[in-house]
Structure formats: C-alpha cells, structure tokens
Amino acid sequence: MANNSPAKNLLYQKLQEVIDEKKGLQNPLIEILHQAQGIFGYLPAEVQQYIAEQMNIPIGKIYGVVTFYNFFSMEPRGKHVINVCTGTACYVKGAPKVIQMFEEELSIKMGETTKDGLFTLTSVRCVGACSLAPVFVIDNETYGRVDARKKLVKILDTYR
Numbered sequence: 001m002a003n004n005s006p007a008k009n010l011l012y013q014k015l016q017e018v019i020d021e022k023k024g025l026q027n028p029l030i031e032i033l034h035q036a037q038g039i040f041g042y043l044p045a046e047v048q049q050y051i052a053e054q055m056n057i058p059i060g061k062i063y064g065v066v067t068f069y070n071f072f073s074m075e076p077r078g079k080h081v082i083n084v085c086t087g088t089a090c091y092v093k094g095a096p097k098v099i100q101m102f103e104e105e106l107s108i109k110m111g112e113t114t115k116d117g118l119f120t121l122t123s124v125r126c127v128g129a130c131s132l133a134p135v136f137v138i139d140n141e142t143y144g145r146v147d148a149r150k151k152l153v154k155i156l157d158t159y160r
C-alpha cells in the first residue's frame with residue numbers, strides 16, 4: 001500500500017473493494033477510475049499505480065485514460081467544481097465570456113483551483129441543456145443563461 005497513515009489506508013481499502021467488485025466487468029477501467037476519484041478527490045500518480053498493479057494493466061494505459069477525459073483530475077480539486085460548458089451552443093452564446101467572468105471573479109485561470117481550495121474551474125462538452133446556453137454546472141447543479149457578472153457572483157456567493 002502506498003502510504004501507511006490509517007486514514008489513507010482506509011481510502012485504499014475502499015478502492016480495493018471497488019476494484020474487486022468491478023474487475024470482472026467488461027471494460028471496468030473508467031468506472032473504477034470514476035469511483036477512485038470519488039474516494040480520493042483526484043487521481044494522483046500513486047493511485048493510478050495502485051490500480052495498474054491490482055488490475056494488471058500498464059500504468060501508461062491508465063495515464064492515457066486519465067489525461068484523455070477532462071472529468072478526471074490528477075490535481076486536488078476544490079470543494080466545488082465549476083464546469084463551464086464549451087459545447088457549440090454554449091460557445092456561440094457566450095461561454096468564453098462566462099469563463100472570463102469566473103477567472104476574474106476567482107482570480108484563477110481555467111483548470112486551476114482557488115487558493116482557499118473552495119473552487120476549481122474547468123470545462124466540459126455539451127451537458128445536454130443547450131436551450132439554456134450558456135450553461136455551467138457547479139457540483140451537480142446546472143445554471144443557464146447567466147450572462148451578467150452580478151448574477152454569476154450571486155450564484156458563487158451561495159457556495160461561499
């Protein structure tokens with residue numbers, strides 16, 4: 001096990017349970033990585049290494065999957081994750097402006113986490129709510145047609 005602190009061991013124990021449960025499925029890797037990210041909050045190299053060893057697959061394959069999908073993160077994420085939709089409809093209706101407003105309000109760039117660990121700003125492809133474009137999702141909550149800074153700050157304040 002990668003670390004012997006009791007809290008961390010507990011996380012690895014949970015991960016092992018997930019691996020044992022899913023291992024027999026067809027193509028279980030993405031599901032296991034999803035759950036691993038839920039357990040650890042992100043997917044550091046040591047977690048990827050552990051999964052590779054347990055599943056007997058090359059670490060390069062895990063790394064390839066983790067870096068291919070932008071919902072996987074190798075860095076610790078903030079308490080709240082802001083996913084700005086950059087699908088075509090949202091892009092046309094002002095996603096770049098929404099991103100700029102978040103960046104200015106939070107003093108971070110796309111892909112970064114605020115110093116206080118409260119927010120991570122990231123992007124997603126179409127979330128299926130195009131009629132509400134421009135759309136962003138904070139944790140599991142979807143917000144649409146937010147094109148004014150005042151509105152955006154009000155929403156952010158509810159998470160502060």
Ligand code: FES
Pocket residue numbers: 085086087088089090091125126127128129130131133135
């Ligand atoms: S393009 Fe943003 S929800 Fe579809």
